[in-house]
Amino acid sequence: xxxxxxxxxxxxxxxxxxxxxxxxxxxxxxxxxxxxxxxxxxxxxxxxxxxxxxxxxxxxxxxxxxxxxxxxxxxxxxxxxxxxxxxxxxxxxxxxxxxxxxxxxxxxxxxxxxxxxxxxxxxxxxxxxxxxxxxxxxxxxxxxxxxxxxxxxxxxxxxxxxxxxxxxxxxxxxxxxxxxxxxxxxxxxxxxxxxxxxxxxxxxxxxxxxxxxxxxxxxxxxxxxxxxxxxxxxxxxxxxxxxxxxxxxxxxxxxxxxxxxxxxxxxxxxxxxxxxxxxxxxxxxxxxxxxxxxxxxxxxxxxxxxxxxxxxxxxxxxxxxxxxxxxxxxxxxxxxx
Amino acid sequence: xxxxxxxxxxxxxxxxxxxxxxxxxxxxxxxxxxxxxxxxxxxxxxxxxxxxxxxxxxxxxxxxxxxxxxxxxxxxxxxxxxxxxxxxxxxxxxxxxxxxxxxxxxxxxxxxxxxxxxxxxxxxxxxxxxxxxxxxxxxxxxxxxxxxxxxxxxxxxxxxxxxxxxxxxxxxxxxxxxxxxxxxxxxxxxxxxxxxxxxxxxxxxxxxxxxxxxxxxxxxxxxxxxxxxxxxxxxxxxxxxxxxxxxxxxxxxxxxxxxxxxxxxxxxxxxxxxxxxxxxxxxxxxxxxxxxxxxxxxxxxxxxxxxxxxxx
Numbered sequence: 001x002x003x004x005x006x007x008x009x010x011x012x013x014x015x016x017x018x019x020x021x022x023x024x025x026x027x028x029x030x031x032x033x034x035x036x037x038x039x040x041x042x043x044x045x046x047x048x049x050x051x052x053x054x055x056x057x058x059x060x061x062x063x064x065x066x067x068x069x070x071x072x073x074x075x076x077x078x079x080x081x082x083x084x085x086x087x088x089x090x091x092x093x094x095x096x097x098x099x100x101x102x103x104x105x106x107x108x109x110x111x112x113x114x115x116x117x118x119x120x121x122x123x124x125x126x127x128x129x130x131x132x133x134x135x136x137x138x139x140x141x142x143x144x145x146x147x148x149x150x151x152x153x154x155x156x157x158x159x160x161x162x163x164x165x166x167x168x169x170x171x172x173x174x175x176x177x178x179x180x181x182x183x184x185x186x187x188x189x190x191x192x193x194x195x196x197x198x199x200x201x202x203x204x205x206x207x208x209x210x211x212x213x214x215x216x217x218x219x220x221x222x223x224x225x226x227x228x229x230x231x232x233x234x235x236x237x238x239x240x241x242x243x244x245x246x247x248x249x250x251x252x253x254x255x256x257x258x259x260x261x262x263x264x265x266x267x268x269x270x271x272x273x274x275x276x277x278x279x280x281x282x283x284x285x286x287x288x289x290x291x292x293x294x295x296x297x298x299x300x301x302x303x304x305x306x307x308x309x310x311x312x313x314x315x316x317x318x319x320x321x322x323x324x325x326x327x328x329x330x331x332x333x334x335x336x337x
Numbered sequence: 338x339x340x341x342x343x344x345x346x347x348x349x350x351x352x353x354x355x356x357x358x359x360x361x362x363x364x365x366x367x368x369x370x371x372x373x374x375x376x377x378x379x380x381x382x383x384x385x386x387x388x389x390x391x392x393x394x395x396x397x398x399x400x401x402x403x404x405x406x407x408x409x410x411x412x413x414x415x416x417x418x419x420x421x422x423x424x425x426x427x428x429x430x431x432x433x434x435x436x437x438x439x440x441x442x443x444x445x446x447x448x449x450x451x452x453x454x455x456x457x458x459x460x461x462x463x464x465x466x467x468x469x470x471x472x473x474x475x476x477x478x479x480x481x482x483x484x485x486x487x488x489x490x491x492x493x494x495x496x497x498x499x500x501x502x503x504x505x506x507x508x509x510x511x512x513x514x515x516x517x518x519x520x521x522x523x524x525x526x527x528x529x530x531x532x533x534x535x536x537x538x539x540x541x542x543x544x545x546x547x548x549x550x551x552x553x554x555x556x557x558x559x560x561x562x563x564x565x566x567x568x569x570x571x572x573x574x575x576x577x578x579x580x581x582x583x584x585x586x587x588x589x590x591x592x593x594x595x596x597x598x599x600x601x602x603x604x605x606x607x608x609x610x611x612x613x614x615x616x617x618x619x620x621x622x623x624x625x626x627x628x629x630x631x632x633x634x635x636x637x638x639x640x641x642x643x644x645x646x647x648x649x
Contacts, residue, residue, distance in 0.1 A: 036576040052609070058575045061603035182535060193536060193571045195601050310536075310568035 012283075015276055019290035023071060026297035030067035033301050034058070065196045070300045071293040072199070073191075073259045076206050076251035078292020079285055081266020082273075083213045086220040086281030087244045088143065090152050091271060091329065095252045096263030098143075098152065099159025100135045104249075104256035105187055106163045106170070107131020111257075113174040125201045128257030133249035135159050140245060189262035189315030191300050202254040209251030210289065212243050217282035220244075224281050262315045264322025265292050271329065388497035389451035389472075395439045395462070396455030398623035399476050402492045403453060404430045405625070406501045413447035423619075426627075441465040451495060480543055482551075485509070485624040505626070512629030518553030518636040527639050529554040529581040529614075530574065532599065538569040545583075545621055548628065552635030554581060571603055579611050581642050583635065585618040612645060614638035 032040055036058070043055035077095060084093040084100075095101045111117045111127025142155035167187075171180045219240045222230040231237060256262075269291040270284055277283040299317045306312055391413040394400045400419040403412055404427065417436040419427050437443040441462045444452055452473045454463050466473050474495045479485045486506045493502020529549055531539040539545040540558040549556050557577050561567050574582075584599060616638075620631035 035570045035572045038576060052606075054575050054578055054610075057603055057606050058572050061601070061606060062572050062575065178534075193601060195603070197602065311570070 016286060016290070019287055019294070023290050023293045023297070026294045026301075027067050027071050030070055030297045030301055031059070031063050033304055034063055035304060061195065062193070065194050065199050066191050066300070067297065068199050069194050069202070069258060070191050070297045072203060072206055073255040073262065074265060074293035074296025075289040076209065076255040076292070077262060077265040077296065078269040079210060079213055079289035080248035080252045081292070082270040082281065082284045082288035083216065083220070083244045083248055084266070085270055086223065086284065087241065088152060089224070091274075091333075092153060092267070092326075094264070094267035095132075095248065096261065096265075097267060097326075098135075098139050098156035099163060100132050100139065100248060100252050101256050101261040101263065102160045102163035102167075103135025103138075104128040104132035104253040105261045106167045107134075107253065108257040109167050109183060110170050113170060113176065113179055121197065121201055125205050125254040125257040128255075129205060129250050129253030131163070132253030132256065133246070135163060136245045136249050140241060185313060186260045187315075188313035189260035189318075190303075190311075190313050191259055192303075192311065194258060198258040202258045205254035206251045209247045209249070209254070212247030212250065214285055214289075216240055216243050216247070217285050219282075220285070221280050221282035224279075260313075260315065262296065262318055264318045264326065265295050267329075268322050268325050269295055271325075389449075389495070391447055391449050392451045392453070392496065393437070393444045393447050393449040394453045395437065395444055395458055396453060396476060398455060398625075399453035399492070400431065401427055401623050401625045402476075402489070403496070405505060406489075406493050406498050407496045409434075411496075413449055414443070445469060445471065453492070453495075478544075479624050481547055482509075482513070482544075482628070485544070485628065488624050509626050509629060512626055513551065513632060516629045516633035516636060517551045518639060520553075524643070526553055526555040527580045527642060528557055528577075529583055529639075530557045530569070530577055530579045531583045532569065532574070534585075536568055536570065538567055540567050544624075544628070548621060548631050548635060549583070551632045553639050554635065571601060575603055575607060580646070581639065582607070582611055582613050583616050584613055585616060612638070612642040614642075 038055040038058065040059070043053065043059040045051075046053040046056035047060045080100070081094045084095065084098065085091055087093070095104075105128070107127040107130045108124055109127075110131075111123045116127070117124040138159055139152075139155055142158070143152040167183070168180070171183055219230065219235040219237075222233045222235050223237070223240065227237060230240075266288075270288040273287045273291050274284055277287050295318075296314070299314055299321075302317055303311050303314055388408070388411060390411050392403055392407055392411050393414045394403045394412075395416060397416050397418040400415040403415065404419070412434055414435045414437045415431055416439055419431040420434075420436060422428050435447070439458065439462065444462075444466060449471055452466055452471050454466070454473060454475050456475065456477045458475070463473060463475065474492070476488060476492070477484075479488050486509070489505045489509070490499070490502045493499050493505070531545060531549075533539060538558045538561070539556070540561065541556065546556050546558075557579050558567060558569070560577075561569065561573065614635065616631060616634055620627045620634065
């Protein structure tokens with residue numbers, strides 16, 4: 001972090017309030033947009049009064065879980081991206097790039113196709129969390145402690161391809177002959193036709209993950225001054241690492257288990273918001289969470305509005321926007337040497 | 338889609354034939370003759386020449402037709418899928434026959450004099466089979482009952498069993514006549530929608546659409562996007578407010594993401610307002626007499642739905 005410091009209140013409460021407000025707006029737009037137009041107010045009244053109308057059913061059982069999951073998964077991805085970038089002190093760290101999402105997808109696939117998730121629904125998000133945790137620990141072992149960008153990316157490529165190969169293996173061993181086909185689309189990420197039970201499964205685990213990551217904000221600010229400085233300020237780095245890895249594994253793992261792997265949100269959002277919070281990694285956390293929620297909600301609205309059938313996968317939309325951004329970022333890093 | 342091999346296939350076979358052992362030369366000539374003969378049959382439709390003696394089917398739907406139309410002695414191999422006990426009818430007929438996994442190498446090992454493939458058989462496999470001069474008949478996916486009858490006759494002709502082909506057509510028509518819902522202009526048709534795994538439905542221009550029409554139902558998918566297999570998000574399903582939803586809940590024994598949509602709470606809530614009818618996809622996946630059973634199952638379910646609505 002070499003950029004000049006902004007005044008102490010940069011990225012303070014006004015920014016967070018604005019981002020939270022935008023998240024609410026995006027959530028409401030996501031509720032209002034769908035495949036079919038219906039009277040939203042009437043549907044809401046029906047739902048509140050317990051009247052059994054089709055519009056109320058579509059609103060409460062389809063649009064509400066979709067919007068809520070979009071906000072929650074986006075928040076997880078943005079927050080985890082900021083947390084990993086702070087921990088590894090590298091702007092290219094992102095759950096998708098470094099393989100944590102890939103690990104989570106592997107865990108979820110194993111939990112689902114082994115039949116474990118059918119016997120115990122909680123096995124699905126827990127499988128995602130376990131896969132994400134293994135990937136995050138492997139990443140830290142390979143590229144932790146301020147390793148260079150090259151090492152980080154190589155570690156990410158390795159973890160991603162290994163997780164991808166194991167996912168293919170798990171699908172090969174599945175008794176369902178169509179598993180490989182259906183998972184190919186699932187892996188690209190989508191929020192279509194998700195239900196409230198998905199939210200109940202992924203929500204609590206994600207909340208614990210958010211709390212763990214957000215509680216690390218002061219330590220992350222100290223870490224930006226260097227490991228020695230952070231230690232001399234009284235922060236226990238081993239505990240900080242454990243907290244951030246566990247937190248991102250919980251949030252990303254539970255999110256990926258219900259939505260599939262959605263890339264680039266955790267990469268682009270922290271990068272855009274970093275100047276607005278005075279380049280302080282601690283402050284970036286909450287701001288990136290809201291930013292991720294806004295980005296994913298709007299991407300999901302776009303998925304439903306674009307005249308492409310079947311609808312575009314969320315991971316495709318985020319990649320279409322995010323990949324050029326990543327190219328630009330790499331180009332700039334190369335020129336800055 | 339070309340239903341019959343032509344002499345041109347034999348020409349290509351001759352070019353590739355040198356790579357095979359000597360007795361392949363004889364086979365190649367025979368195959369070429371057979372191809373020519375078939376072309377002749379197609380042209381003048383006169384029953385001539387010997388029946389194919391070593392028929393190999395690389396497609397599950399072709400299996401059924403071969404089992405129904407050919408002499409059992411003439412069947413060299415069918416796909417392993419047809420011995421799946423979940424499809425009891427065919428499995429009983431297929432028991433004891435030699436099976437393949439749809440690979441060209443396996444097919445050629447039987448020295449076939451007729452090979453049946455499906456529209457979605459690996460193009461590389463089909464190209465290889467045509468190259469070595471084996472007569473290949475490719476079955477398309479019929480979209481109407483007329484096309485089904487045509488396919489029965491085409492396969493019967495390739496097997497040199499035209500009489501059995503006519504019998505199979507007559508059997509289908511007899512069963513259809515018994516199964517179809519009586520036309521009653523005073524009642525509007527039931528408004529129905531098909532739910533397929535993976536969030537898809539079935540639109541106009543498909544066999545299922547005609548099955549629904551013959552069972553006295555109108556397919557609401559016609560109102561959605563164009564195409565025979567449009568996507569159906571649950572939100573559209575909810576707002577369609579159909580009378581009947583046609584599902585295949587026999588489904589997989591193994592976990593399948595594609596089935597998740599049917600477990601959605603919104604679908605459970607819908608079940609209070611519309612009737613869910615189970616139509617096993619095995620009844621209509623392949624052209625055969627079972628298509629009439631599909632019409633019967635749907636027509637009976639439709640009648641039950643009308644009674645249920647009248648009681649409410």
